[in-house]
Amino acid sequence: MFKKITALLLAIAVLTGCVGISEVASAKEFKTQSSPVVDSKNKVELKSNKEKRVAPIVARIIVSAAGYAVKKLGKKVADDVWPVVKKKLDDLLEKAEDISIKGPGGGERVFAIFDKNKEIFRLDAKLLKKPDGYYLWVHYHITPDMSEHHDIAEIYMGKNKPAGW
Template identity: 30%
Template sequence: MKLWFKKISVALITLMTLGMYIPPTYLDADAKEGNKDIFSSNEDVQDKDFVFSDIGEDNLSDDEDFSSLDSSEDYIQLFTDQAREQTFTKLGPRIADKVEDDFMMEVFPGMEEVISSILEDIDEEEFPFIEINEQKSSVNGEKIFNIYDKQSKEDVARFHVRRDLRPKEGYWFNFHYHLRDDNYEEHHDLGEIYWDKNTPPKWMS
């Protein structure tokens, strides 16, 4: 009798409590949030991969489009910088301090243009074989610098400066260059700068 009563009691209690327990809503919310985080993180990864792939493709195309232009501009800039430095070294501080502004306005733009023109006529593959010869200039001679071709072992161009004494005027500095194309015979003028009636100092002094 007692055993039968216990079985009935257990069955009644089970029926009475069935459906009364409801899991806390925050557990379901947390689960949904977790799923959202998973999906959003996956979407972020996909978006980032897409962005990175686009950036990589853009950079590659830019490099292909502008690599040759940047290379030629770099060489021209390098050569013109060296040309300016070599010219001031040739003139020396005593002369350069007085004529620097005139040189930069009257002569250097033409020198830049000539150097650019020379390099533009040379194939890009040959650029590494072209250099400015930085051997020391003569104290009394005209040489400033030469643009030298290491493959042919010839000067492509020779840049000079000459002191001219003109009656009743004084001394002028004549800047010019010679080209391999005409066997260095022609004087191609770059410009002139007036010094003074007094004799200028020696070069590089």
């Protein structure tokens, strides 16, 4: 019971902005308790029903999304873009009924959120090479037009190509 309460408090701290996502990603509770079970395809299924409350499920999705952002983007970049992402997710997940999250893919995807198996939000990051160095273009896609890019930030990463990209 204590572990469930700790996980819920951690999720609430992220939702309210009291705790940054880098603290969540490095917290022991995040790695052991707050993060839902991930299958071999890096997909998390969190299905709501009438007996369960929506808030804890949304909180788990938010905490998972924060963890994926830190994993793919790094602590500094994730902390810079998280306020924009969190605001969009708060508005979007309020209306969702049967939500799931899929983590980083081999390409641009940082994470994608699904409602009834239909993608409703995707956070992407693309490495751009410009004359003065490398930039990380962070943007999102949201329903109803998932093909449209919504810019969050273009962050200078340095003269050399960042590791892992």
